[in-house]
Amino acid sequence: MAEIILQSISHSYEVKRGAPDESARGRRAPSYALRDVELRWRDGGAYALLGPSGCGKTTLLGIISGLIHPTRGSVRYGDKDVTTLSSRERNIAQVFQFPVIYDTMTVRQNLAFPLRNRGLPAAEIERRVGHIAEILELTEVLPSRATRLSADQKQILALGRGLVRQDVAAILFDEPLTVIDPHRKWLLRRKLKEIHKQFHHTLIYVTHDQTEALTFADEVVVMQHGAVLQRGTPEELFRRPAHTYVGYFIGSPGMNVMPCEVERQAGGARARIGAYEVALSATGAADAPSGHLELGIRPEHIVVLGDAEAGGLPVSVTAVEDHGRFRIVTGKLGDHRIKIRLGQVATPGASAITVGATLRVRLPPEHICLYRDGRIVGSGVGRDGEESA
């Protein structure tokens, strides 16, 4: 078990490894699924690869697992360059979108299979299989045919086949909860967390579901169009998205992004959204360049002012969605659409929130992020949450 290092990984399905771009079929330039990806996966970490369909996460997983040999770049497990090694030679385990088990074998045989292929003595195999089965709570079903298990049990079994080998460098998950019934997904997630605690394998979990990613992983890598947008803890991604896309993708609903003009004034900078002005924090104002930017703020952070409070930006409500424990209020601030997430309890002193009503909201500067061309600018707000008037 070691670090997994991806260096300058670029991959196009049309260009073979080592071949120049011109070798691709067709006249147009080959399309690249991954561009210059640099990543390091710490040994024993639980990572999520998050992104929309087509962002390259499955390709990346394939490059790590050995299914794909990248057009350019290298993959190292510790000191060993494994870029051109096949899956068989890489000592990884993988759990797929649908349970990949051997139908004709029993659960016990399934678990024993990887060990038998590696020529371990029978007693050793028995021991390990029993051990893993216990951990995975599969002991009772060991003698049954693998096809008889439920879908989530099958995925656990597939996971078990990876765990049963002791030399596994990493376990890769390719959207493993896709075929699991929603009310049982949590069982699997719980299991994964337990396994991780017990075995400390490196786990790389590919998904397009942010909930899965955010609950499972210590660190999340968000990708889009073949590039890594941001990498960090769930909290980092939430509080300070490095890219408007990350802001949009993470959070439910995603971050509000509105075009604005930043003006430097005495005592700080202000962002103007349409006709309205919003104060920026001191640190935010310090490095914010002036000009056309985008202002991002999460719906959770917008504060609705009570009737008694003065000031605030007017938002005319166009829709109110009741989600049980919270409400999403969609409105318009000037010409821009804005979403606000509120609890069910009404803000004391505020008028009822109905369609057509006008709310007055405040955008707390410590939660404002500024973006130019989609990328965050300035150091923005730090964890100190400094406020400035």
Add this chain to the structure above:
Amino acid sequence: MIEKTRSNKAWLLILPMTIVVAFSAIVPLMTVVNYSVQDILGPDTKVYVGFEWFRKVLRDPELHAAFLRQLLFSFAVLAFELPLGLGVSLLMPRRGWAVSAALVVLALPLLIPWNVVGTIWQIFGRTDIGMGGAALVKLGLHYNYTADRVDAWLTVLVMDVWHWTPLIALLCYSGLRAIPPAYYQAAAIDGASGWSIFRYIQLPKLKNVLVIAILLRFMDSFMIYTEPFVVTGGGPGNSTTFLSQFLTRLAVGQFDLGPAAAFSLIYFLFILVFCYVFYTVMNRVGQG
């Protein structure tokens, strides 16, 4: 609660199809049943004979021999074509232009009209003008499919294998292509050998395809007529006379409608029963 309306008008919608099926299948079948209990020598000369034909046909030693021969042939055909077809499909390319080329080459024997297949092999096996026969004789082997029954059997068998293995190969190939690549990846990760991959992944996944292939080939080989007829005429003697030829001689050559009808009913029932049993068994095995 919503009341369920009942309307029998839907039966009218299937009336056209019913009529077509009735005239093309059911009425002729009933006619055959009718003939099977009569001795028909002319439009005005009909004698009701009850089950005489059935008794006679079932007791006929020639029929028994033809039946056993047919069973042997069908099983031999399956025993050769299935593994061979499966093997060929495993070797076929999966990507690129080679796929189309392989498919076309493989499909060629299937496109040839059956009597032409028979003629091709009949001439191929001739020791004077046929490439195959002449080559065998040059190698010093005694080969004469017209006189030697083993040679005749082998020739008919090889011809059938040549003709129909591509079908099995194509079926298996499509089945193989349907296996998600994830299985192969998982097998690679598990360190499985090529044989293990075949045994634990490919073969089980091909089960449905193989069942269809077996059913198809069994039924087809059980009714084989044209090809052996053209090559050997059923000879030498009776060694390559299979069931369908037995029936045809009765029905078409002798215009002996009574025994022919009885026999064709028995033939039909046998195939029906076999296919039903086989299919049910395979389904049970799959579920078990």
Add this chain to the structure above:
Amino acid sequence: MRTRTSVSSWQWQRSSWWFAAITLVLGLSTGGCEKKKPSDGNGSGTAVAPPSTPPVDRSAAIKKWLEEFQPSTLSRAQQETELKWFQDASKPFAGMEIKVVSETLNVHSYESKTLAKAFTELTGIKVTHDIIQEGDLIEKLQTQMQSGQNVYDMYVNDTDLIGTHYRYGDAVPLSDFMTGEGKDVTLPTLDVDDFIGKSFGTAPDGKLYQLPDQQFANLYWFRYDWFTRDDLKQKFKAKYGYELGVPVNWSAYEDIADFFTNDVKELDGHKVYGHMDYGKKDPSLGWRFTDAWLSMAGVGSKGLPNGIPVDEWGIRMEDCHPVGSSVSRGGEANSPAAVYALTKYIDWLKKYAPPEAPGMTFSEAGPVPGQGNIAQQIFWYAAFTADLTKPGLPVVNADGTPKWRMAPSPHGPYWEKGMKLGYQDAGAWTMLASTPLDRRKAAWLYAQFTIAKTTSLKKFFMGLTPIRKSDIDSEPVTKAAPKYGGLIEFYRSSARNLWTPTGNNVPDYPKLAQLWWPNVSEAVSGALTPQAAMDKLAKEMDDVMARLERAGMKTCAPKLNPEKPDTEWIGKPNGPKAKLANEKPKGETMPYEQLLESWK
């Protein structure tokens, strides 16, 4: 699906029972109902179609076609009279479309292409003359006989079926027709007595059911040029003690076969064989036997055209009733002579014929002598004469004369004088009663056109299948005789009377003929001994005849004799012949020239 409510599933069941019941009733009723004979206007073509052909320019047509029909035994004026008669008699049927059918022979091709066209142009009756395989023709015939539906308006059907037609009563007696309802469409100068095959189509009641359209015999064929080579003659005489010539008996044939295949082996650089035959398991293997192989060996009683009481199939007929084919009933199908015939066929096929021969059918084996490797062939249809005289063939001289000759077939040791010897095929015009009258009349006009003296000599030259004595004796034929390897000499001789088709003893030709080839083929393969094969064949034939007896036939149905031990019948007068102590007497031959002389 089990989630259906109980009420609706009951309803579904009830409806499906009705459904099944209706279709069952439909099926049984259609299957079981009697086929009524159509009154008229059914089947191919229409009764009277609006004239689709342009109006006939009668004299111009006659002039044109007179040129085609030369030579003829009639003078041009006489031909013109006949043609004018055809035109007048056809007037009521102008515009009608007639369909007739015959098997595939050169002569029929000529009829179909040329004579049909001529007839249409002369009379305005449109004729479609189909050419199909013999087996298919029998099927079509049986279809019409069994169903009563008109398939063809007339058939050119071998007179082998005379027994069948006579007993089933489906065929119209032409002799009655010509003097009765067909009087106005019968050519006055038809001259039925001129037909050499008239007796073939005549039934025991004396009526003519089938009138021959073409005839050819099954003869012995040999390489005259080789048989007259001095070196070969010397070698042969030295070994066998008699002259090499046309074999008179089977012993001589066998000796000559052995000689060429095993002693001579090679001539002019080619491997040679002393025998050619065919043996593939195929219906054509049946004719190999029923076309008089048994009578050639000597099976059957004396009597012409067919043995009485036992014919060349081994079927015994008393009065007009077939009584059986097994020796136990007085027949000869499994007699020692029949077994001898089968045994010799198999032996020669295996020992002296080319190795491919056992795998060939009749049509594949036919052209083989023309390739130059065969010295003699005992079973050879004269219908191949034209094919073997094509210029350029190895068996044809530069001047177009053949290197080969045909001669009467040798006979086996059981044969006696007074018996028929070989087979003659006579394809004859046959009219079925299920065809509507007006169509029959129109078709009869065409039939006569193909056999009238106006066209018959020209037709002979096109197909080499003579039917009229006047043609055979004519001057143009005498001139052409050297090109035909002895065909004309044979037909002018008295020997030709010994060559006849299958006769009245066979009550149902299609059913009985089909029994021969599977059994023979089992003997060829060795699965059955020849005796066992013939026993089986005789039993199967008797079974079919028993069924015919049980079902009843219109006339002269079989009446099977009770079975008795073979000793009751064997060796008795008019019974199956006893086994000869020596089945291979000394070979006898005759020089070909001497044979010709004896015919003059």
